[in-house]
Amino acid sequence: MEKKYWQSFGELNKSEAFQESAENEFQEDLLPLEDLDGKGLLDAKSPRRDFLKYLGFSTAAATLAASCEMPVRHVVPYLQRPDDVVPGVSNFYASTYVNEGEAVPVLVKQRDGRPIKLEGNESSTLTYGGTSAQLQASILGLYDTTRLRYPMQKVGNDFKEVTTFAAFDKLVGDALNGLGGKPIVLLTSTINSPSTLQVIAEFLAKYPGSRHVQYDAVSYSGLILANEASYGKRAIPSYHFEKAKVIVSLGADFLGTWLNPVVFSAQYATNRRIVENKPTMSQHIQFESSLSLTGSNADDRFMHKPSEKAAVALALMAKLGGAVTAPAITDAALNKGIEKAAAALSANKGAALVVCGSNDVNLQVIVSAINEAIGANGTTVDLASTCNTKAGVDADMVRLVEEMNAGAIGGLFIHAANPVYTYHNAKRFVDGLSKVPLSVSFNATLDETAELCKYNIPTHHWLESWGDAEPVTGFISFQQPTINPLFKTRPFQTTLLKLAGNPSDYDTYFKAYWVAKAGSEDAYNTALQNGIIEPAAFATGGAGFNGAGVAASAGKLAGAKGGTYELVIYQKVSIGNGNYANNPWLQELPDPVTKVTWDNYAMMSPALAKTILDIDVQGNQRQGDSYEVHPEKPTITITANGKTIELPVLIIPGLHPSTVAVAVGYGRQSADKTKTAEHIGRSANGAGQNVYPLVGFDGTSFRYSAVAEIKKTGNTYALAQTQVHGSSESRPVIYEGSLAKFVSDPEHVLEEATHERNLLTAAAGGKDYVKDATLYPDYIKPGIKWGMSIDLNTCTGCSACVVACTAENNVAVVGKIQVAKYHEMHWLRIDRYFTGDHDNPDVVFQPMLCQHCDNAPCENVCPVAATNHNSEGINQMIYNRCIGTRYCGNNCPFKVRRFNWLDYTGADSFGDNQQPMIDGGYMNESVLQMNDELTRMVLNPDVTVRSRGVIEKCSFCVQRLQEAKLVAKKANDAAVVRNVKTACMQACPTHAISFGNVNDHESEVYKIRNVEQKHRNFYVLEQLHVLPNVSYLAKLKNTDRDVTNMKEEHHSEEAPKTAEKTHA
């Protein structure tokens, strides 16, 4: 019995509809000229005459377009060329990506004065150059057309420009003086910039009675307060996943969205990377109700009801010897899981870590107690260097809203926060805001909150600003501007300084602050150049544990009540808390787990779907198909905390059968609905529903799970999901094994692949599979042969690579309608496979990109040789030769070729052919967002923008390879091309991807394949003898379950048969 890997229920059940859809990779029947298809030409609605009309028109138009007039082009050199700018050569500047509290050191690639790409700063010992999908996409925000372009004042219902900053300062200054002693409140998201905090302190000192409230859209208040109770520190400790041999997560999505995912991913990966001569890895056990990215990576995963989370924690504590009584848990699998976790934790005291994603103070107190019991305090839980990415305390915010309503607040300054959208009781906030005499927003766009404020003074984008951040105590990271401000914007710190009566602006203030701290201007300049100042090592240390509150907390938790159905509110890796909702790259990024783009939805298990919707995807093939094949999904209403929303249902295994999970960050909307596209953005407009109203408040903190009522509505809503596009049709593409088995028998994990390869070689009567098992000649690669290796063990599926690829290679955004038609353009996708238990499956992520096969099936079928092979092993795609037959895409076993069905980029010779497509409902308006003059500044000038009618695919970042070769030739040194970084590789927070010259035996990728990791190295679909240049390393799980691909009895008799079949 072969182990099965499946992406959809159709694939699992081998249904007819699935087969049909898999064969029809390019969904042609959905095209504008659909009536031409299938029937005879004469029966079609567009008969011969129309055809002739089209023919005549296109010939005439082509003639016109290719008219002999050549446009006169100008070349305008600088008046005074800056010393360090050579047009055509990129410069890199160290800076820091800041998104609310999150801060990641980066290098900004600046070309001809424009930032065009972000890379991680490799000298950071927090991130080691890692990035995230949001970080990669945030550069697009700089060129966002919805950014406010000047300071504004509300006059009537509209905003009027305030022409100078001085006038603005006077207006607001006068208003401040007229408040009559009522306090001023500065409402921001978490700020961990030392210089900004000092500016704020100066401002607050000038206006006595005023205060600073930090408010996080998705709150960590429970964790912060629990640490105060347990350790006397109102802060979040740094977690050291790299020191943990056992990691138990109670619903914390630390690889995706929890606190500091880029840092945690880097730490996590250090213990997941296999060193073949001494294989060890950490053990990761996840308890959760929904299926998160982190849960997908766990070695063992157990499901529970959301309301049972406390019971799980208490049971764990009791098992570890804690003096608490745990409520009874009836689920046998879950009990076994708790025992397993407890055993693993107590066996690894001092090298174990428990984290919890809950915002319940009591629960977090228990988790602190567990960490204390397993010796984590001072080892894996570090209170000496705190994690400063979140600092908001919910009660402060609630108190502020109440005071606003009571008319007790004089002025409200809002920076980088959008409570009208994110606050659970938005109406209360809006009412309060109307009672505040002076409201000023520093937000970059006219978002839900800014449009209700009286004054708007947009702050710079982070790529235009000076700044600093201290995400972990002692680890400073600097921002420096990489472009002149595009609009009339001003750092919000400068405004505060002016209002505080300080004449200097923030740029000068910042410099003075750090020159003083660094000691000299030289030291300051060095720090800016490096981008970071770091201590020599983590000042790891514990803090005295105060267990006084544990019993009380346990008592409160024991009384938790559940319901039949329960709701879990989570963040998606792409959209996060919603401030990136207008980023088309992130909207189009498929969610790693569900593979849905452009929307949020209600996730539920097949079992719950059967109860609620009467759809049995697992047992009833017909029902499964009708649910799965059509984008239209049935919707449900979810009622929790007294609010109701309607969302489409996404059925997915791995959720507890009582649970419905929905993501925040969608449903952005202006007060006047029709203005949403203009003010918040075309990509955010109409994407999903706002779930924040369903968040509850328990008197101390916001709660992201609740008892819910669920009802079927009878309506449907289309979801654009990519998971079933480009199926490998159940061919074996993944190899997996358990760590223990790998230690005892390293050959075992790839035994099947090796066996099959040997059979094929023997059948061909040869010795070397590469050379002998084929009719094709073996072409040598005389100099360089590029190759990539991807480690499935460290790939977490976080999708940073996908966005990095999009940014590097000018990959088009196609919009929801087109994604639903299988027309997404991503050159690199991450395939998500389920395997094992149908209700609680194991998940494997596999980045899939053009494999650059040396015997590429696509090359042989191109009638115009638009795709062919070069002497460095790259499968080349030449756009201007391509005539769009798509034979190559049909013949590609990996399904990685993408066709430009419509003019997504506006690069077509005929302008203005997008609007009719939008009007006709074939394309979303969001496509235009990427075609704006301003947004186009983000394009990489070294890569062609593809036009309609051509195929495209991964090029191995050939522009980077060419550049590396040029550098090598100039430097007279071949070692430069040994290890070159592709965009995906550079973005990866866990360094799962390696790339380089395989012909060079010193290169990383050669060593991985032939020396360091040869027992895990495999090629996808190797038996087809396409000879890919991308190899993968098999995934290992640190579990005692059997996760190998083949059951033991299989290959004695059955294997030859399989081989024969493949051969025939």
Add this chain to the structure above:
Amino acid sequence: MIRDTKSFNNILASLLFIALFSFTNTVFAADGEALFKANCSNCHKPLEDYTGPKLQGARKRAPNPDWSVKWVNNVNSMLETDAYAKSLLAKYGSRMTQFNLKEDEIVAILDYADAYKAPAAPVTAPGETQSKDDNSLLFGILTLILAIIALILLQVNSSLRKLSDEKEGIRRGEPVPFYRNKTYLMIGILVLFTLGGYMTINAAMGLGRMNGYQPEQPIYYSHKVHAGTNQISCLYCHGGAQDSKHANVPSVNVCMNCHMAIKEYKGDPIIKENGMQVNGTAEIQKLYNYAGWNPDTKKYDRPGKPIEWVKIHSLPDHVYFNHSQHVKVGKQNCQTCHGNIQEMPEVYQFSDLSMGWCVNCHRETKVDFYNKGTGEGNKFYSIYEKFHNDIQSGKLDSVTVEKIGGTECQKCHY
């Protein structure tokens, strides 16, 4: 537009010129020439004083023969101490840049300057070029004559046949005149079709190719005056050519480096093709207007604005071309693609920049292949193990750009 014949003349003349030159110079002097052009020619001329003194006889004028060699690398310190150095500064008014050249390099430069002779006026060889042109004309005329003779012979043949038929009493139909003869018409149509097709396709391929394109520029800038007469190194203004994909049109501040001092045009009269004389001084004044420079007060007293030059060499968007690859790595002369730019009063596009033209060059040009034995050549190419073995075993005598993938699509299209 410049006609083909004219550009041909230019090539021929420059070839002759280069040939003459290379015969009169020794090997090390040629080395000195390159060094001179790269380092000195912006401020020095061999035969006349410029920003700095003329270099010919510099060693004789100096206090001792070694002085000049020492001077080049120690300008800053010698200006403090050395009397002769101080006198030079007093006379020419500008400090020389301090270099870091090897002694033999300095000697080579000075040797080159000493051996330098004013170039003879470019030799035009009308006879030769004429005869080349005549050939095609000759062939054309010959073809035409032969065609006419063939036609006449055919007519004669048919008349004779008619006569003999009449004599033998064979009756034939009224003879058809040749212009209604179906065979002739068929041949005529075929010829026209072939010719027409050939010309159409050629014209279609030529669409968008702009060789000969010579637009009017906002300032009449003569490369002949700058790069030809004054011998300014191309890289002085187009430094991007060795660092970047773009050669880069120089920014206005680069022009002003020299034109702060050079206010008037005093060279040979510049005559445009339409016979009008160009007022060089007025053109320099235009530059001052762009720069915002007041030549009288020697100050920038107005806001400047960048010059909008008309772009001549344009490649389609789907082509990636990198100047530094060709100039720095491939060590190509600018003239290879841009023609004899130092002879061009106003620049025109010399090559058609077509793909065939690129590919042909890549097929023929040899790379600076690394020789493991001698250690010569670019070490980057040491990775081409197979070619090394082939060279060693004598299978291959050199490696062309094509051999290392220089004609593969994704070298230029991505």
